[in-house]
Amino acid sequence: MNIEEYLNQVEGYAEAARERQVLEQACGDLALPRDFAASVIGRLHPREIGVAVAEIHDETPTAKTFRLAALNGQLPPFRAGQYVNWSVTIGGVRTGRAFSIASPPHERGFYELTVRRQDGGFVSPYLLDEVRAGQTFTISGPGGTFYHEPLIDTDDLVFLAGGSGITPFRSLIRETVERNLPRRIWLIYGSRTPDDVIYKRELQAIARRHSSFKVRFVISDPPPGYRGPRGFITADRIRRFVGSPEGKTFYLCGPEQMYRFMEPELEKLSIPRRRIKRESCGPLSDVTREAGWPSDVSASRVFQVAVRGGTTFPAAAGEPLLNSLERNGFSVPSHCRSGECGFCRMKILSGRVFMPDRTAVRESDRCFNYVHACLTYPLSDLEIRL
Structure with a gap:
């Protein structure tokens, strides 16, 4: 018995086969094009x-x-x-x-x-x-992992923002309240002066309309007569505002000096590391302050960088290689510019470089001298391959 004879004995197969013939005659070829998946992915991403x-x-x-x-x-x-x-x-x-x-x-x-x-x-x-x-x-298309993941994160969220680090939180807050998502949000937003607070009236209006959202502004350099919270976002201030940290997920976004201050403050609250999400904050303002930076190399020291098959150009030790490449006419793919996405990946053929610990380079890339140009700094003359 061949396959067709066997299938014809299956109940309902003959009727389904006839319906398929009718559809094929009416609609033509129903096969998906070979590049269908790639075209959908390209449209979405x-x-x-x-x-x-x-x-x-x-x-x-x-x-x-x-x-x-x-x-x-x-x-x-x-x-x-x-x-x-x-x-x-x-x-x-x-x-x-x-x-x-x-x-x-x-x-x-x-x-x-x-x-x-x-x-x-x-x-x-x-x-x-x-x-x-x-x-x-x-x-570019949207990227990054600084979002609420319902399978991992709790629904009680504490947002700690500094300066323009409020921007991703605005999206998260508005999504939560405008779609009536079952989340509670506490936002502590640190700024240097009251005039520097971005979205202040909007955030206050949202807090008045939605009991699930609470906001506190903390001003580090207030003018005379300012009556609101002043200083910095400390562990005590967080505890007084949000209560127990138990069952809450903490999100940090702001300048690098905020992270240096906040990390020991969060340690005082005994928050598990899996409950802390930190947005990458771009290039470092002073890489020489990073652990592991050699004391005999100043930020202003200039080295020569040779591109395999290209030209040689000067690059300062204190500036990311990506910036030096762009200034000298090289078009290097990049997205995050904070060592996370890997779009600016390149290979060091010879010479020494420095990468901060937070650079998200795969272990195999480290073994074969691949780096992320946006957070890689020259420590000697280099030869690279883009």
């Missing part, structure tokens, strides 16, 4: 997206929110807390910076990115001073 600046809103004297809309089609979905890399060309240098998406995921027509001026920055002054509504740019 594109590497690059053309966008236009639809609106610009002033948030504080030093921060603006840019609303970006897709030039063609829809923007891909994302999870609250993720970021995109915004590519720009400044003075002939092609570069980019990662910005958290501040709008909630259910607002599908646009992404909102809030940019705060960085002292001595290269990109933020350009975005704040030069960009106008109507200009077009390229951004």
